[in-house]
Amino acid sequence: MSEWIAFLSFDLMGLIAFGKDFNQLESAVEHVAIQRLYATLDLIGRLAPVPWLLGLLTSIPKLSGSYIEFINYCWVQVEEKKKRWLSKSDQVPADIISWLLQAIGKKDASAPPGDQALHEDGRLMIIAGSDTITSTIANALYYLAMHPSKYHKLQLETDKIQLPHNKDNPSISSAAFDACQVSELPYLDAVINEVLRLKPASPSGQPRVTPPEGLQIDEVRVPGNVIITVPQHSIQRDERNFADANEFRPERWINEDSEVHREAAFFPFCIGGLSLILQPGQSFLTSTGPLSCPGKRLAITEMQIVLASISRQFDLEFSPGQSRTAFDTQVKDTVTLAVPPLLLVFKERDRG
DSSP states (O other), rough: OOHHHHHHHOOOOOOOHHHHHOOOOHHHHHOOHHHHHHHHHHHHHHHTHHHHHHHHHHHHHHHHHHHHHHHHHHHHHHHHHHHHHHHHHSOOSSSSSHHHHHHTTTTTSSSOHHHHHHHHHHHHHHHHIIIIHHHHHHHHHHHHHHHHHHHHHHHHHTSSOOOOSSSSSSSSSSSOOOOOHEEEEEHHHHHHHHHHHOOOOOOOOEEOOOTTOOOOETTTTEEEEEEEEHHHHHHTTTTTTTTTTTTTGGGTTOOOOOSSBGGOOEEEEEEEEEEEOTTTOOOOOOOTTTOTTTTTHHHHHHHHHHHHHHHEEEEEEOOOOOTTHHHHOEEEEEEEEOOOOOOOEEEOOOOO
């Protein structure tokens, strides 16, 4: 399922960002650009503590390998879109790059400040808009398979949604949810919140540089011009912030009680290297503001629709031979969270 969810998320992001389908779901073959991306993230993850070394390696052609190949692929996609966009004067934007190109043409304040920024946006959309969704949905399926009673609770919630009948078979309902329907499922939101708390898509946080005058954090004095990070994985599993912090308990996001529950310590979304830290009483669904992740609403809706559709149609369990612990312990922090294979059995639900 890790692979199939990756196919889905990258195909969707190709359409949304470039108006181009990678066709991985149809071919069941990983696109060469995605292969390059994973190799790139693995390299960046290993060299994150020494960023100057990454810059050195990328300047040496024979050592840069997949990193340069992925950048070149994204560069070609942006340039092809730009060429098509400039060839006609009456086009209406239908994807993100088109909207950015229109903003550039109109000299809008939202336009990228030059070609380099436009190409960086193209790369960012593929990475941030796809790989993060893959890890979150795969982890959600893992936790739901590990906790059948919680999966059953999710099924009961999605069963309450009235769906239109299938055109080919009027006796059964369609499995297609829309964004409005899935936004009204509190337990589904709680499941996604809990997965993002336990397995944030960017577990080590994003690097920031302290101001020249330094920074005082409680009793610790941090010198100026020092790189620091705020690791979501550690903070969101801290018992001072969440009771039974290592346990998968979606109910913590619904039930009001006296247990330790500091939502200000929950910040799964980030933008431009800056983590979005929520205020007390907020969840990821309500956080707003200029620093809010621009792709957050899209990511949430995609996760909601996929998980609601699966729970509506299928019972699931681990495949014979799938270790219950291997998937949990073999994840890697490669800037984003890289998940290992997840083998599941899906059985069509008996609707009686």
